Amino acid sequence: MVHDNKVVSFSGQKPPARFSLPPALVRLRDASGQSLKSVLASFFDRADDALFELADRAGSNLDQTAYFDAMRELRLRRKAMVVSILQYVSQAFNEIGKFQPQQAARSLEDVDEDSLSLVDHSQLEQQVAVGNLINKLRNRYTEQIRLLTVRVGHLVPGIDLKDAQMPLSPEIICGGVAEACADLDIDIRAKLVVLKLFDRLLADTLGDFYKEANRTLISEGVMPDMKRPPAGKVPARSGQRSPNEGQASARAGVQGSSEAEGPGAPASHATFSELSALLHHGDSVPAGGGAHAGEGYIDTDRLMARLTEAQSNSRQWGDGAVIPLNEQLQPILRSGDGKSLNVGQVDSDVINLVSMLFDFILEDRQLHPVMKALIGRLQIPVLKVALSDKNFFNRGGHPVRKLLNELALSAIGWTEKKVGQRDPLREKIESVVDRVLNEFNTNVTLFEELLKDFSHFMDLDRRRRELVEQRLRDAEEGRARQERASQAADGLVQELTGQRDISEPVAGLLNEAWTKYLQWVVLREGEESDRWQHARNLTEQLVWSVDPRPVTESTRGELLRAIPAIVDDLRKALQEISWDPFATDAAIRDLELAHVDVFQRLVTAPSVPEAPAEPEDLLQPEPERPDETPVAPPPAEEGLRETPVPVEPGEPTVDIVSEAPSEAAEAPEATVPVSQEWLAKAESLRVGSWIELTRDETKVRCKLAAFIKATGKYIFVNRSGAKVAEYLRQELAADMEAGKISMLDDGLIFDRALESIIDNLRSSRKD
Structure with missing residues (x-):
């Protein structure tokens, strides 16, 4: 990190940038500091849970150790890291225009090929991780960052403020993160885990942060009417340089670099250059190599023309055929006399990276072979995009990358239909691929159009599926509640009648009509409600009334007092669930006959000399009933039926029967x-x-x-x-x-492929 003005002057000549900060910037510094503190607090809270989950799912002890080390260190260093990041951002405000963030000060493109070989590999990996985070933030929040940069620049007109030097730029924030992570006492694996967590969790939360920063300056009256950033100047990325500087770079360092970095080529090559650096660490002789004496050479324009011709030929592949990119390139990189043609170093790196990218996609077990074949036809068009736009590797929001991700994501749950059945998803993907092969030349806007159309198709499909799934969830939850209610009702009846001598008609009443009422109470108000307790007490009294045990001298009098209330409450309960009134009358008559039989048996039955205490529920007043009158439900047999869920013809089903x-x-x-x-x-x-x-x-x-x-x-x-x-x-x-x-x-396939490429290149270097 570069710091200017470290010497404090006592002669009265104070550094103006440090002490003449405009009031609006002071307000922005203080307000953004509080906002960033909240954002970081949320990050650390989520990071702990994320690391624990990653450790739990780790594929090896080495990975699990790295996750636990990162978790422990983050817990210990949380406060220190927050302070470090906030101080870093505050210093960028206080030294505005002079402060150089680490990532911008030491980009890979600022070193030549010899010095690059001396860079520690772990440092290179960290630079890649931080660079990815910077680019993700700039791509995701381009407009808000640009608006903020223009407003801050408006406040300091006398300073030539570069985009990376804006105190809240991604370079500044990520530089603070990198500096805080550098002090962590953990190995490189755990440190990269932490940086990836920042990439995964922090990037999603900074959108509101940038909006709030703009609102702060608007409230201070700084360009309040500006709704869009001014056109013309493109925001610089970390390590951005002009095309001329790019041509002179020793990192590109190969004859033929001019054709890749000539006028009109994108200037931001940070991530592509870092991938190239890893590529050459893993393999010192890139495929294609440089042009050797006596051998032919093909420049980018001629290569693109040949690729376009091959693209049209790929439409003739048979169904399910997948030809790897390297095989497709073999006839393209031969001259008319059969000799091999060499490409420039940068083009060679692009070919290798795109080839590895599709190797991952075509070997990915998540994709059905039919979908692999369809996506595999896009190899040539994607290579053409990557050759003409190195930002293809940098920009997470690049339309081609997003389209690949959407196609792969939509296909993850796809299964092949039977012959003759319509398959809307397959037809849609085929139409997307056909349009690319037929219409794409160099117009990347075609991918934007296809992405928008395909996303719309998937949104409609997703909404339809969500409705069907919601109906299924409702049906399953209804069935679960019904099962729970049945279990509670059956359990209560069995518990109270298990040791009792119940006549068959009364047992039928308890097991049918009364059980349905108990289920209704559970479904309506739950097992903790007063109504359930009242229903339980009534069930106990009902069972006791047909088999009173033990019989005492007072039993007959207790029955005479209790039976009218029992019968009355029973009738009201069955009316509440709209039970058949004729069946209710018949059940009451059967119950009355059972009561008559009980009184006849009591005449001859010997009584216990000493009467035990009366049942508690007979001595206690009846619980107060709810004031409101319950709305009668549909008959229990018809309520809570399983909602039928439509199944598309040809969709395979698996019948798996769980326990009762x-x-x-x-x-x-x-x-x-x-x-x-x-x-x-x-x-x-x-x-x-x-x-x-x-x-x-x-x-x-x-x-x-x-x-x-x-x-x-x-x-x-x-x-x-x-x-x-x-x-x-x-x-x-x-x-x-x-x-x-x-x-x-179901993660984004392009991002997974890039991670795999980096891991493989890292492993090959260690080997």
Whole structure:
């Protein structure tokens, strides 16, 4: 980091930039400091949970150790890191125009090839991580950052303020993060984990931060009418230089660099250059090499023309055919006499990176082979984009990258339909690929148009699926509540009648009409309600009235006093659930006959000499009933029916029958023993997670649509929203452990591919 004016002058000549900060900037510094403090506090709270979850899912002990080390160090150094970042930003304000952020001061493009070889590899990895975060922020919040830069520059007209020197620029904030992370006492793996966490968690929260910073200056009267940043000047990225400087760079350092970095080429090559640096660390002889004496050479323009010709030929591939990019390039990089043609160093790096990118995509087990074949046809068009625009690797929001991500994400749950059945998703993806192959030359706007159209298609499809899934969730939750209510009602009746001698007609009343009433009470008000307690007391009195035990001298009098209220309450209860009035009258008559029989038996039955205390529920006043009159529900047999969910023709289904709900809720899941590790993995499954399950040699892809707490069931649906499987936790963990269920990664495929490329290049260098 470069610092100017470290010597304090006592001659009265105070550094103007330090002590003449405009009041509006002072206000921005103080307000943004408080905002950034809140943002960082939220980050550290979320980081702890994220690291714990990553450690829990770690694939190796080495990864798990790195996560736990990062978690421990963040907890210990949290306050110090926040202070360090805030001081770094404050210093950028106080030394505005002179302060140089680390990332801008030491870009990879500022070093030549010889000095680059001396850069510590771990330092290079950290620079890549910080550079990615800077570019992500600039791409995501371009307009807000640019507005803020213009307003801050307006306040200091006498200073030539570069974009990276704006005190709240991504370079400043990320430089503060990098400096704070540099002091962490952990190895490079754990440190990179922390930086990736900043990339993952912090970037999403800074949009409001930049909006608030602009609002602060607007409230101070700084350019309040400016709604859009002025056109013309493009915001500089970390390490940005002019095209001429780029041509002179020793890092590009190859004959032929001019054709890649000539006039009109993008100036921001930070991430591409860093990828190139990793590429050459892993392999000192890039594919294609430089032009050797006596061998032919093909420049970028001629290469692009040949690629366009090959692009039109790829339309003739057979269904399911996938030709790797390197094989497609072999005839392109040959002259008419069959000799190999060499490309420039930068073009060679681009070819290698795009080839590795598609190697990852075409080997990714998350994608169905049919979808791999469709996406594989875009290799040549994507290569043309990357050759003409190095920002393809830098910009997370690049339309081509976003389109690739959307295509792969939409296909994750796709399964092939039967012959002759319509497949709207496949047809849409095919139309996107065909339009690219037929219409794309160098017009990247075509990808923007296709992205917008495809996103609209997926939004409509997503809304349709969400409605279907919601209906399914409602049906499953209704069924779970019904099962819970049935369990509570049946359990109460069995508990109170188990040791009693109940006549058949009264037993029928208890097991049918009265059980339905008990279920209704549970569904309506729950087992903790006063109404449920009153229903329980009434059930106890009803059972006691037909089999009073033990019989004492006072039993007959107690029955005579209690029976009228019991019968009256019973009739009212059945009326509340709209029970058939004729069946109710018949049940009451059967109950009265049972009471007559009880009185006849009491005449001959010997009584206990000493009467025990009366039942507590007979001595206590009846609980007060709710004032409101309950609305009668539909008959219990018809209420809470399962909502039918449409299944698209040809969608595979899997019938997985779990334990009976009553057993699932009461008894432990006593099936095949499963290790705690797999039980924890099953428990950590989140709604929306995709899996692939295997049944009878058939693979089915589905996602977790709901977890029903009442029954402990995991409900899985296909991409049409139709239910295909349900599991209890034990069953789910057992199948995961047995390899019958595997998790699918629904992360952005381009980002995963880039991470894989960096990891592979890093590993090859270590080897």
